[in-house]
Amino acid sequence: MQSLAPLRWQTGTIEQIVPRTPRTRSFFLKLSEPFMYEAGQHIDVRLTAPDGYQARRGYSIASAPEMGPDRIELCIEELEGGEVSPFFHMVAEPGDTIELRGPLGGHFIWSSEEGGPILLIGGGSGVVPLMSMARHRTASGSKVPMALLFSARTWEDVIFRDELLEMHGRRDGFDLVLTLTRDVDKRDGVHARRIDSGMVMQAIDQFPALPKRVYLCGSNGFVDAAANASIEAGIPATAIRTERYGG
Amino acid sequence: MATRGFFGRSRDPSLADRVPPGQSLTDGFPVLSAGPTPRVDLKTWTFTLKHGPKPVKVWGWDQFNELPQTKMTRDIHCVTTWSKLNTAWEGVAIDDIFADVGIEPPTPYILAHSVEGYSTNVPVKDLVGGKAMVATKYKGAPLEPDHGGPARLLVPHLYFWKSAKWVNGLQFTERDELGFWELRGYHAYGDPWKEQRYTDDP
Numbered sequence A: 001m002q003s004l005a006p007l008r009w010q011t012g013t014i015e016q017i018v019p020r021t022p023r024t025r026s027f028f029l030k031l032s033e034p035f036m037y038e039a040g041q042h043i044d045v046r047l048t049a050p051d052g053y054q055a056r057r058g059y060s061i062a063s064a065p066e067m068g069p070d071r072i073e074l075c076i077e078e079l080e081g082g083e084v085s086p087f088f089h090m091v092a093e094p095g096d097t098i099e100l101r102g103p104l105g106g107h108f109i110w111s112s113e114e115g116g117p118i119l120l121i122g123g124g125s126g127v128v129p130l131m132s133m134a135r136h137r138t139a140s141g142s143k144v145p146m147a148l149l150f151s152a153r154t155w156e157d158v159i160f161r162d163e164l165l166e167m168h169g170r171r172d173g174f175d176l177v178l179t180l181t182r183d184v185d186k187r188d189g190v191h192a193r194r195i196d197s198g199m200v201m202q203a204i205d206q207f208p209a210l211p212k213r214v215y216l217c218g219s220n221g222f223v224d225a226a227a228n229a230s231i232e233a234g235i236p237a238t239a240i241r242t243e244r245y246g247g
Numbered sequence B: 001m002a003t004r005g006f007f008g009r010s011r012d013p014s015l016a017d018r019v020p021p022g023q024s025l026t027d028g029f030p031v032l033s034a035g036p037t038p039r040v041d042l043k044t045w046t047f048t049l050k051h052g053p054k055p056v057k058v059w060g061w062d063q064f065n066e067l068p069q070t071k072m073t074r075d076i077h078c079v080t081t082w083s084k085l086n087t088a089w090e091g092v093a094i095d096d097i098f099a100d101v102g103i104e105p106p107t108p109y110i111l112a113h114s115v116e117g118y119s120t121n122v123p124v125k126d127l128v129g130g131k132a133m134v135a136t137k138y139k140g141a142p143l144e145p146d147h148g149g150p151a152r153l154l155v156p157h158l159y160f161w162k163s164a165k166w167v168n169g170l171q172f173t174e175r176d177e178l179g180f181w182e183l184r185g186y187h188a189y190g191d192p193w194k195e196q197r198y199t200d201d202p
């Protein structure tokens, strides 16, 4: 499905900034021109320097479409030496306006009407568009079986941790499988290795059938590893959709 | 509208005519694609030139590599806002593919096809006259699967999604038929200097 909203530049006003992990913060923006969006879509932001120079970057929408149409949540990780993400962490404050346009992307999207089962695999800030899908499932009252396999460095780096644990705890068909690649403590039920096919098989074990679709998001290396693990776990390559953040 | 407190990374004014608006330079080589990286077997790889539904010629890997080899060093621009200068490619110029079958382009439009059913549309005029190639090498080495190996289209003057990865054929079409990304919100032509990123961009 494709959005027909015009892609004009508009301004988003930062209403609230919420730290999620030591390296990520959520930004709640109020849109000057409200739009409908689908879970998984992103926006482009455009920052302008006093001399007219502009930098643009894409950021996935973390909120469920149900939160729209005049507010969105972004969740941005600070990359050392980066041009745009450190601005959001060190300069941006509530009340600031940011130019943006969207919603963008007509492939990495999921609507509960499409059904499932759905497997989501995210690495680090790659969880952001998957969070929108998980939240959309809950907000729409969908019972589609969904599992999120989430790889983070440590327990402190698990973005949206409390909300995800709460979703998992409802036992209504949403399963969270965590793996922490650099955690020092062993934790019950939490893996401590890079994503592999065994982990994918465990994540889809509760499904009544193979996943109808798999959404992979993160750095390029992560997405490749997750794609290989999924294919080794018996999931057809044609069911897999990817969003790569670079690197 | 200037953004409060934003100055950006220092810019090199001597490169101003090489970096299109809204782009920034990278030394890396980011990867973007819609699905998993396909594993393509050279023994069964083919490249097909079609006119509408009719195949005009099919090349196997060895045959394709016997076509004249061309080197191109160009700047490339990805719609996700990175640009990379002086990327060095080697492969077969589209002119030489057409010359091999002795064909004058019968229509003004091409749909380039890739394994897994992806496609992108490019006008013939943007492919001929030394402007584009099917690249099989990057920096002197066989093209990595991540970057579209064994063969990708290279149309460096358009946004880089037009340089379809894992390309396996070109098809002349009567009309300008939108490809995979173009049907999903990306611009039909994709000129980085005009910032033709998304469907509605002028």
Ligand SMILES: Cc1cc2nc3c(=O)[nH]c(=O)nc-3n(C[C@H](O)[C@H](O)[C@H](O)COP(=O)(O)OP(=O)(O)OC[C@H]3O[C@@H](n4cnc5c(N)ncnc54)[C@H](O)[C@@H]3O)c2cc1C
Binding pocket: A042, A057, A058, A059, A060, A061, A075, A076, A077, A078, A079, A080, A081, A082, A083, A084, A085, A086, A125, A128, A129, A243, A244, A245, A246, B009, B025, B026, B027, B080
């Ligand atoms: C569709 C899409 C959705 C995305 N969604 C999200 C999201 O939800 N959350 C999120 O956090 N990110 C997301 N990203 C990534 C985001 O767009 C940016 O790439 C990211 O924030 C880094 O931008 P930056 O300007 O901070 O870093 P950049 O300036 O782009 O640099 C990236 C890295 O490279 C180094 N570097 C590159 N060039 C130079 C140079 N010339 N000099 C010095 N160092 C350099 C920097 O040190 C830095 O570590 C998404 C990307 C895409 C394509």
